[in-house]
Amino acid sequence: MRSRWTALGVLSTGMLMTVLDGSIVTVAMPAMQDDLGFTPAGLSWVVNAYLIAFGSLLLLAGRLGDLIGRKRVFLAGTVVFTAASVLAGFAGSPALLIAARFLQGIGSAMASAVGLGILITLFTEARERARAIAVFSFTGAAGASLGQVFGGVLTDGLGWHWIFFINLPIGLAALLLALPALPADRGPAKGAGADVLGALLVTAGLMLGIYTVVEVERYGWASAHTLGLGVLTLALLAGFVLRQSRARTPLMPLRILRSRTVVGANLVQMLMVAALFSFQVLVALYLQKVLGYGAAATGLAMLPAAVVIGAVSLGLSARLGARFGDRRLLVVGLALLVLALGLLTRLPVHASYVSDLLPVMLLAASFGLATPALTNLAMSDAGEEDAGLASGLFNTTQQIGMALGVAVLSTLAASRTRTLAATGRDAAEALTGGYHLAFATGTGLLVAAIALTGILLRERGSRDA
Template sequence: MAVDTAAPTERKRWLALYTLCAGTLIIVLDGSVVTVALPTIGRELDFTQSNLAWLVNAYMIAFGGLLLLSDRLGDLLGRRRMFLAGIALFTAASLLCGLAGSQELLIAGRFVQGVGGAMASAVTLGMIVTMFQEPREQAKSIGIFSFVAAAGGSIGVIAGGVLTEAAGWNSIFFINVPIGAVILFAAARLFEPDQGLGFGTGADLLGAFLVTSGLMLLVYAINGIESESPGSVRTLGYGALALVLLTGFVLRQAKAGTPLLPLRIFHSRHLSGSNAVMLLFVAGLFGFQFLLALYLQSVAGYSSLKTGVAYLPGPIVIAVISLGCSAKLITRFGPRAVLLVGMVFTTVALALLGRLPADASYAVDILPSVLLLGVGAGLALPALIGLAMSGATPADSGLASGLVNTTQQIGGALGVATLAALAANRTGTLLGDGEHPAQAATSGYHVAFIVAAGLELLGILLAAVVLRAPKASGAEDSADVAPDDAAPADASDRAWQRRADVG
C-alpha cells in the first residue's frame, strides 16, 4: 500500500488534516444543502415533484456507487492524486449546477458532483489514519473528521436556508467554487506525493463493474421507494438485480488474484461489526436530518432560513463533543463504551420526536431532541469510525476507509428513502380517512421517527453483542485482526486505553 505522507512536520500534518476535512465538509453538506432549496428550484425550473427528487437521487447514486471503485483507483494511482482530481471535478460540477438553466443540465451536474465527491471521499479517511498513527493523535484526528461527517448534514440544511433566501438557489452551488479552489491550492502544497501501485498490479475490472453497477442500482431502487411502493415491480426488480450483481461481486472477490475488496478484511470482528452498526446508526441519523426539515416546512410553516436556524444547535453541540472531549473519553473508557452511550442519546432523541404535536413548540418539543442528537452523534461517530479503522491493518486502511464511506452512504440512502416512504404511506392513509392534513402529516412523521429510534436501538444491541471479542483466550477472529479483537470482552476497551497511554 502506498504511503500518503513522508514524515511531514507536525504543523503541516495538522494543516493537511484540516484541508482533508474541508474537502469532506463541502461534499457531505452538498448532500443536504439542496433539501431546503428544492421548493425554490422546483418553481423556477418547473420541476415536477418526481423529477425534483432526482436532484437528490442523482447525487446519491453516483456517490454511493463509486466509492469502492474510487478507493481502489486511489491505491493504483495515488491517494493524493485521487483527492485532487475528485475536488477539482466536484468544484467544476458545482459551477455547472449554478449556471444550469434547465432540469436536464442541473440533474447531470448533480450526478457529476457525486462522482467527484466519491473520488475525494473514498481516500480521505485512509489518508488521515496513515498520517496519524500514534493512538492519541489518531483519536483526536478521527474526532475532528467525525465532527465534519456528523455535523455536515445539519450544516448543509443551515447553509441551504441562508443562501437560498439571501442570494437564490444558484448560490448553494456557486459557494463551492471558491472553497474548492482554496482546498485544491492547500492540498497541492500540503500533501506529500505518494506513489500508487500502478495498473500493472491488477485492477479487477470485472469486480469494479459488478460492485459499481450493483451499488448504483441498489441506491436507485432504495430512492424509488418514496415514489413507488416497496412491493412494486420496479422496486423489487431493480433491487433483485442489484443483489445479483453484488452477490457476483462477492464471488468474484473470493477468486480474483487482485480483488477490489479482499474478503479477508471482514475477518476482523471490529471492522465487520462496526460497519453493520454504522449502517443502522446513519439510517436513523440521516432520516432525522431529512424528515425534521420536511416537518418544519410542511407542518410548522417554517421558512428556509428559519429551518436552517432551527438546526443550528445540533452542529454546535457536535463540535463541542467531538472536538472537545470525544477523544479523551475514548482513550479513558474505550470506543465501545462511548459508542453505546452515544447511541442511547440518539435513540432517546428520535423517540421524543415520535410524539411531536402538529403545533409543536420549538423550545419544548424540538430543541431537546436536536441537542440530544448532537451529543449522541458527537460521541458515537468518532468511536464507531475508530473501531472500524482499528480492525484493519495499515496496508488495508484505504480499503477500510472506502468501506466505511460506502456503508455511510448506503445506510443514509436506505434510511432516508425508507423512513420517508413510511411517513408518506401513513399520511396518505389518514388523509383518505378524512384526517386534517397537518395532523395526518404529523402522524406520518411520528411513524418514521419511531422506526428511526428502533434502528438505533437495534444498533445498540448489535454493538453490545458483536463488538465483544470472544472470552476464550485462544479464540481469535483471525490471524490478521487487531490485537484488541482477541482480548476478553471487558478487556477490549482497556486494551485500547493502554495503547493510547503509550508514549
C-alpha cells in the same frame, strides 16, 4: 507535526464541502422546483442523481487510491466536484441540473473515499489518531446541520444558484492547500494491479441497488420493478464476491471482511445513518410543512444541533474514547440518540420550539460521541495497503444507510399521512402522524444498532476493557 495537522485541515475542508452540499440542497429544493419547473417526481432526482453516483463509486475510488495514489484521487475528485458545482449553479433546466449533480457525486466519491485512508497513515499514534478522527468526524456530523443553515440563508438571500457557487472558492482553496500539504504517494498497493471485472460488477451492483431503493416510494416494495431490480442487484453483488474470492488481484480482498470489528462497525453505521435520516430531513420538513418555518428559519432552528455536535466531537470524544473505549462510547451515543428520536415521536401539531424541539437538538450532541468512536472501530484493523479500501467501504455503507433511510422512513411517513388524511384529519395533523411513525421506526433501527454493537463489537484488549 504542523504539516500533518494542515493536511487534516485540507481533508476536513474537502469533507465539509461535500457534506454541506448533501444537506444544503434539501432546503433549496422548493426554490429549484419553482424556478426550473421540476415535476414532484423529477425534483427527487436532484438528490437521487448525486446519491447514486456517490454511493456506487466509493468502494472503487477507495481502491483506486490504494493503487495509483490517494493524493491523486483526492485532487482529481476535488477538481471534478468543484467544476460540477459551477455547472449546477448555471443550470437552466432540470436535465442539466440533474447531470451536474451526478458529476458532483462522482467527484465527491473520489475525494471522500480516500480521506480516511490518508488520515490514518498520517496519524499512527493512537491518541493523536483519535483526535484527528474526532476533527474529521465533526466535519461530517456538524456539516449536515450547517448545510441546512447555509442553504436557507443563501436561498432566501441570493437564490438557490449560490448554494453551488459557494463551492468554487472552497474547492480552489482546498486544492491550493492540498498540493503542498498532502503527502505524495504512489499507491501502497500499486503492484497489485486492477480487477476490471470486479470493478464493473460492484459499481453496477451498487448503482442499480441504490437506484432501486430510492425509487421504492414511487413503485412500492412488492412491485415487479423493485423485486426484479433487487434480484438483479443481488446477482451482481454475489458475482462480485465470487470474483473477489478467485481473482489474482481482487478489487476488494475478502480478508478485510474477516475482521468482526470492521463488519460490525459498518453494519452499525448503516443502521445509525438510516435512522438519523429522520432527524436530518424529516425534522426540517416538519418545521416547514407543519410549523410553517421558512428556509432560513428552518436552518437556524437546526443550528443548535450543529453547535453541540461540534463541541462534543472536538472537545470530549477523543478523551472519553481513550478513557472508556470506543465501544462503550458508541453504546452511550446510540442510547442518547434513541432518547432523542423517542422525544420526536411525541411532537405535537402546534409545537413550541423551546420545549419540544430544543431538547432534541441538544441531545444531538450524542452523534458527536457515536460517530468518532464508530470511525475508529471501522478503521482499527486497516493496514497500510488496505486503508483506502477500508475508507471507501465505510463511506459506502454510510450512503447505503442513507438510501435505505430515504426509502423506508419517507415511504412509511407518506403512507401513514395518506391513511390519516383519508380518515378526515387535517393536513398538519396527518403529516405529523406520518412523521411520528418514521421517528418510531428510526428509534427501532438505533436499538438494533445497539444490539449489534453488543454482539459484534466486543471489548478487545485493555483499550476497550
